[in-house]
Amino acid sequence: GAGVSQSPRYKVAKRGQDVALRCDPISGHVSLFWYQQALGQGPEFLTYFQNEAQLDKSGLPSDRFFAERPEGSVSTLKIQRTQQEDSAVYLCASSLMGEVNQPQHFGDGTRLSIL
């Protein structure tokens, strides 16, 4: 498809397990963003890549959260030793490079539930 693709769509894990969430951005989009969206709230910034470089990770809530984009395309958000407060929808977005403040194109998200 032409849009941002995220997988899995739903993930249920037990507290303490590690999870990995995948994002396939729109082809040719240089910038990639991860957000966390709690129920009834707006998305909160986690981290930002430009190509393979992680330029900003100030939003990652703890060192249990790790993101990578080794070849500048697909990105993976990994959460280690999951806790119940990690339950949320994780959104990935991509945008063209060039001017800053380009509109971001969002995937449908991964809904993570920690039991």
Place this chain on the structure above:
Amino acid sequence: GNSVTQMEGPVTLSEEAFLTINCTYTATGYPSLFWYVQYPGEGLQLLLKATKADDKGSNKGFEATYRKETTSFHLEKGSVQVSDSAVYFCALSDNNDMRFGAGTRLTVKP
């Protein structure tokens, strides 16, 4: 830091009613402003944008004007439809640092 405050919901309107969802922002720079819409079960979609003061963004009958003097970007539509039922998010982007409001749920009844 930068932030966005938008009208709390939920908002319930009858079809063909006039819609306003208020949004104000705080920013240290010169941000671009956006409205995103999230339909049930779907991801966020860009509805409209404005990149500088006095710009008006418009799409699908929705409009919003970038007002620097009042730091506002209120969303309006003259006649809503049932299909407009969704959650609407106001957002700003300042040097690729994007901040969202909490969202306003709109329900339009026939």
